[in-house]
Amino acid sequence: MSTPVTTIETSMLRIATAGSVDDGKSTLIGRLLYDSKAILADQLEQVQEASERRSGAGGLDLSLLTDGLRAEREQGITIDVAYRYFQTARRKFVLADTPGHVQYTRNMVTGASTADVAIILVDARHGVVEQTRRHTFIASLLGIPHLAVCVNKMDLVGYAEDVFDGIVREFCALARQLGVLDVQFFPISALQGDNVVDGSEAMAWYAGTPLLEHLETLSLADDPAGHDARFPVQWVIRDHDADYRGYAGTMAGGVLRPGDDVVVLPSGVRTRIAAVETFDGELDAAAAPMSVTLRLADNVDASRGDLIARAPSSDEIAPTVTRLVTADVCWMAEAPLRQGARLALKHTTASVRAVVDGLDDVVDISTLERVAAPEQLGLNDIGQVRLRVSRELAVDPYALNRTTGSFILIDEASNETVGAGMIR
Amino acid sequence: MSTQIDTPTLKLSHLRVLEAEAIHIMREVAAELEKPVLLFSGGKDSIVLLRLAEKAFRPGRFPFPLMHVDTGHNFPEVIEFRDRRVAELGERLIVASVQESIDKGRVQEESGPRASRNRLQTTTLLDAIEAHGFDAAFGGARRDEERARAKERIFSFRDDFGTWDPKRQRPELWSLYNGRVARGESVRVFPLSNWTELDVWQYIAEENLEVPNIYFAHEREVFKRDGMLYATSDHMELMDGEEPFTTSVRYRTVGDMSCTGAVASTAADLDTVVGEIAATRITERGETRADDRVTEAAMEDRKVAGYF
Incomplete structure (x- = not known):
């Protein structure tokens, strides 16, 4: 075997921000976008005109840039996720700007599900409040590996170091409670620009980097999730003339190479990787998040919904093959989830039917305590649910793999996505 | 172009990350929807879509036809390119014609110096989707183009009138897409959602695509x-x-x-x-x-x- 590869570096970073206009979220995003040249002249002009129509001359409301829907501009709130893109010499950034209000928790979960880093905004005047706890909880639940806590409006507390230190201590206690892995703190003024893109003269006591530099240099290579080889079969490519059969899909963890012994799950059939192919030719390795085509050495039965994993060895954890799944579920429908409910469940490329065997607990979003044996999960509730599925799935705990550890629930009558699950 | 493998750390440029995401999306649609179609205008974004379809499905054939909504007022250079590219790929092209919609009385031509057939395309598109029974249509739209698009999901659900309801979008988590539709409904799918105009041009240059x-x-x-x-x-x-x-x-x-x-x-x-x-x-x-x-x-x- 050649040297095992366990890390992958990409030059793209996915960021999620949560908050409302009051936190200065839009101002912060506006500054990141404007200072990195991602807001262009005609967009700025459009925002300028709209700001003036709403609040008279002189005001520039940067939230109008991201609040792209008519209803959002009318109400002055963020309702749904907006995606923004900016680029520096070091990285491309995909920023999911999500709403902060509790009634839009499902939209926040949507935007944060793929994030590498979450920006949590704390108002320096108010410290850690209920919204901070909720956002941090959701970020930790979704397994976002890095948090950047921006203590904003430092200009309104006289740029005082002890205010910042107090909030850092308070937040660290919360992070420990939630088991958050990596937290960095930034004393900023989004309005004045301190420590966002440039440093701060007013806060000479702060020895760290500005936010943008941190985002540019944050290492994703050491993130613990997804080190074991996983490949959900997505599509079988056939070419009858050439007697060709390839298993197409997206690497969901680890690395696979030609010659690797693998197991097809849930059947458990073993085979070997004959080749890792792409349209551009054969590769000597594939890692997440590459989309590739695997050719297998034996003529085995594998199809969409199956998982190809490296054959279990001492240093590789095998997925669990099961019809019973316990997961934290974020419920996203108006009608509550109750025991006995029947739903469609999509896990990687597998679609099965599921029935709710039991509701173990629900999280009280203000105290973060888990309350046992709830009657139901209402809209935006998060709780632990036991599900039985119609056919075996090969799953991992969400904490180990965000792809093979997640699923969505779909209402079979309306076809709506009604829940998001993270396997325990 | 081949992906550089550099052990022990694999390095993947942001363009290759975007490419992988788009290929994944296209394969999901092919696997889950009954009758998809790919909208090909001959423009730069749909040229990238065609290359991504090659990467997703070759050496097999595309599991969907291509369709162009032709306003009849297109640049002749683009129509010539469109036909040549489709012939090279050996795939099937459907042309939905705005002129036909006008001739049939489905839409009325605007008049005056500011007349445009841009708005009329919507009727032609919806008619063609219905006539062919398509339940998914790939488009090359990107979220960086416009702020309403910045809000739209990758799988954008449309009811039986082709309508987008921005307040009732399906939550879209991880890379788990919900393409379930009832008869007459459809999804518009945007594999280039996370690409910017610069990404598209850099990709065209890296892949040496003709435009x-x-x-x-x-x-x-x-x-x-x-x-x-x-x-x-x-x-x-x-x-x-x-x-x-x-x-x-x-x-x-x-x-x-x-x-x-x-x-x-x-x-x-x-x-x-x-x-x-x-x-x-x-x-x-x-x-x-x-x-x-x-x-x-x-x-x-x-x-x-x-x-x-």
Whole structure:
């Protein structure tokens, strides 16, 4: 075997921000976008005109840039996720700007599900409040590996170091409670620009980097999730003339190479990787998040919904093959989830039917305590649910793999996505 | 182009991450929807879509046909390119014609010097989707183009009227897409959602993809209207005071001749075009599309009505 590869570096970073206009979220995003040249002249002009129509001359409301829907501009709130893109010499950034209000928790979960880093905004005047706890909880639940806590409006507390230190201590206690892995703190003024893109003269006591530099240099290579080889079969490519059969899909963890012994799950059939192919030719390795085509050495039965994993060895954890799944579920429908409910469940490329065997607990979003044996999960509730599925799935705990550890629930009558699950 | 493997750390550029995401999306649609179609206009974004489809499905055939909504007012260079590219790929192209919709009385041609067939496309598109029974349509739209698009999901659910309801979008988590539709409903799917205009051009350069020559600087007879340069053609009526002149221009977007403006440019090859896009201070739609200038929510309104 050649040297095992366990890390992958990409030059793209996915960021999620949560908050409302009051936190200065839009101002912060506006500054990141404007200072990195991602807001262009005609967009700025459009925002300028709209700001003036709403609040008279002189005001520039940067939230109008991201609040792209008519209803959002009318109400002055963020309702749904907006995606923004900016680029520096070091990285491309995909920023999911999500709403902060509790009634839009499902939209926040949507935007944060793929994030590498979450920006949590704390108002320096108010410290850690209920919204901070909720956002941090959701970020930790979704397994976002890095948090950047921006203590904003430092200009309104006289740029005082002890205010910042107090909030850092308070937040660290919360992070420990939630088991958050990596937290960095930034004393900023989004309005004045301190420590966002440039440093701060007013806060000479702060020895760290500005936010943008941190985002540019944050290492994703050491993130613990997804080190074991996983490949959900997505599509079988056939070419009858050439007697060709390839298993197409997206690497969901680890690395696979030609010659690797693998197991097809849930059947458990073993085979070997004959080749890792792409349209551009054969590769000597594939890692997440590459989309590739695997050719297998034996003529085995594998199809969409199956998982190809490296054959279990001492240093590789095998997925669990099961019809019973316990997961934290974020419920996203108006009608509550109750025991006995029947739903469609999509896990990687597998679609099965599921029935709710039991509701173990629900999280009280203000105290973060888990309350046992709830009657139901209402809209935006998060709780632990036991599900039985119609056919075996090969799953991992969400904490180990965000792809093979997640699923969505779909209402079979309306076809709506009604829940998001993270396997325990 | 081959992906560089550099052990012990694999390095993947952001373009290759975007490429992998788009391939994943296209394969999901092929696997889960009954009858998809890929909208191919001959423009740069749909040219990238075709390359991504090759990467997703070769050596097999595409599991869907291609379709062009032809306004009849397209640039002849683009139509020529469209047909040549489809022939090279050996795939099937359906042409849905706005002219036919007009002839059948489904839509009424606008009149006057500002007449455009851009708005009429929506009816032709919806009719074609219904006639062929398509339940999914790939489009090359990107979220960086416009702020209503910045809000739209990758799988954008449309009801049986083709309507987008921005307040009732399906939550879209991880890479788990919900493409379930009832009869008559459909999804519009945007594999390039997370790409920017610069990403598209950099990808075209890296992949060495051919694009219609009107994307490069050329001498053309144009006239100025509302601060934009329009090509003189049989489809455009001049208004008082509009004087045609010849200058070096290129197109940043390729759409209907009646609403797509050119930009003054001397960028004659891919490298200089990429440099020009990287340095621009104006968005592509702001610089070249009259249809987005009508109101603050022009795009949102058109999308609600079934437009891409």
